[in-house]
Amino acid sequence: MSGWLVIAGLGPGADHLVTPEVTQALAQATDVIGYIPYVARVAARDGLRLHPSDNRVELDRSRHALELAAAGARVVVVSSGDPGVFAMAAAVFEAVEAGPPEWRALDIRVAPGITAMLAAAAQAGAPLGHDFCAINLSDNLKPWALIEKRLRLAVEADFAMAFYNPRSKSRPEGFEKTLRILNDACGDARPVIFARAVSTPDQHIRVVALPDATPDMADMRTMVIVGASNTRIIARDGAPIVYTPRSVGA
Structure with missing residues (x-):
């Protein structure tokens, strides 16, 4: 199985402000990783593993997501707002740059969101x-x-x-x-x-x-x-x- 990693923005709070791209990624995911209150916004379902963590472990969270994707999982790392604005996209790419070479070959995408x-x-x-x-x-x-x-x-x-x-x-x-x-x-x-x-x-x-x-x-x-x-x-x-x-x- 070929894994992938999507770094997704959940928008400012309202469900109707989550983009269709992010909704589709969440529907296909096997694993969702993120800060506790953001993961809590994702509905549980069969076949989906939720991995909430504390707010100050961004690099640990990023490495965990990359390891899962490298093992074949379909991973969504969630942020509020847009993941590229003071959020998880930069942390994931920081982990990629410092990590093993095979992480650079992963299918990694950023799904933008509406910023606060x-x-x-x-x-x-x-x-x-x-x-x-x-x-x-x-x-x-x-x-x-x-x-x-x-x-x-x-x-x-x-x-x-x-x-x-x-x-x-x-x-x-x-x-x-x-x-x-x-x-x-x-x-x-x-x-x-x-x-x-x-x-x-x-x-x-x-x-x-x-x-x-x-x-x-x-x-x-x-x-x-x-x-x-x-x-x-x-x-x-x-x-x-x-x-x-x-x-x-x-």
Whole structure:
């Protein structure tokens, strides 16, 4: 039996936002591997083995998936959102590069998904309508000094910014420092979108001016989007529309 490995994105949370490509891969899989809450989103069935694991064992998880595929299994490694955005695709390829030569001959595919960043932006309007950047605020795999440098340079370049992993119980101070840096560097009241649990029944969208943003508005289920200097708010009954124009004046 010829095995294969698909690294799949399950989207931001709602079942209807899982792509047909990912659904088909899951239907054909013999094994599903991933972080515990993501594997829990996959329905059990006869002939399917589920392998949930902790969030900080990405390389071990990747090697396990590659070993199974090399032995003939049809393996799907699941991530939330898109697997290529701060997720498992890079971890699998890191394991391939460091692993035995035969892993490079495996049938490995990446099945994209809807990122939390794009799902959150869609709920708010079009805040990423012009140039933007995405920054992971977790310092688990990079030093805080690099995060701070990138924040300041993103403000200097006047990007809209999307922040992943803004604030956890183990590192609550990071987002507080982020807000201080942004307020110091921006010097204006550009909009900040706090989009929590997007596409799930717990979804909550809040739009505030940067000076009014506080650390407690975010947690690990929150995507934070900070507008550029020209990002606009259209007031209306109900939730406002936030968008960044497609053009920038000279």
